[in-house]
Amino acid sequence: MKKKVFQWLQYAFFLALAIFLVWWSVSKIKGHDWEEMKGALRTTDYWLLVPVVLILLASHYSRALRWKILMQPLGYSPSTLNTYFSVLIGYLANLAVPRLGEVLKCTILARYEKVPANKLVGTIVAERAFDLICLLIVFAVTIFSQIDIIGKFATDMIKKIISSKTGGIDWMKIAVVLGGLVVVLVLARFIMHRFAHIHVIGKIKEFMRGIWQGLISVRYVKNKGWFFFHTIMIWVGYLLSIQMGFYAMQATSGLGIKASLSVLSLGSIGMIVTQGGIGAYPLLVQETMMLYGITENIGRAFGWLLWLVQFFLVIVFGFLSIGLLPIVNRKKSLQHA
Structure with a gap:
């Protein structure tokens, strides 16, 4: 009972955060801002958004193939089409409830293939x-490939934090920050060890252990080359979809791959922070693009445009997958009847 209450509270929190970010972003838009955003959207070549959709679908296809490779050490090899449909339905489910997609795609695959859902958790x-x-x-490449932009942005932020009222370096602030970090690390280590029996602490330790076990599990994969190939292709697809999105909008068509890297980095955080990235994704994309000389309103318009493309892709192809799964598996069902 407590677990369910906690899950609903968690869901309500992220939903409320998404709603707040949408309201906060929209409330800042004045009359002339709307006109600038509308102007940017009017000059957008919407046909160029079709390649964005195709690239993202190809990226999701690589995710499905990578998932198949991870199942091989368990002795299972489901059909690629069923695996792909399950991945798309998983994305759709994640729009409704956090992490529901991971559970649902395992359940769906288990229904149409001889793969136990509980064995897919790993x-x-x-x-x-x-x-x-x-x-x-991606973050590391973004930072080191454009120290002049990202580095300056980070430096300015650090200067604001450590500067004194006179404009010099406030060494006391630095000492407090470093001391605080040491205390936090020591305290975290102590809490993890001393209070491991507490449910929340146990869950955190379990999560960290799971990440490590997930990383080392690749040693059991037979096709390691293909595994890493599809892992790279997933993120290359994300990057190219952003670059193609730039070309679609006239005001952003001059931006290059470095700006795409920055949008991918910050945009990915937005997707994690709120449900399906609503509110957070457009906001972070907008703030990122301003580093490249794009106005706030153009950045906001592009952020919402790119988010809406991904949102409707998941909606359309997620429901399409739900409809197609029984059809493509009809022959298999008749054989078992």
């Missing part, structure tokens, strides 16, 4: 672990 953990590592790599 593959989901492995997927999460590698996606986390990939996101960190």
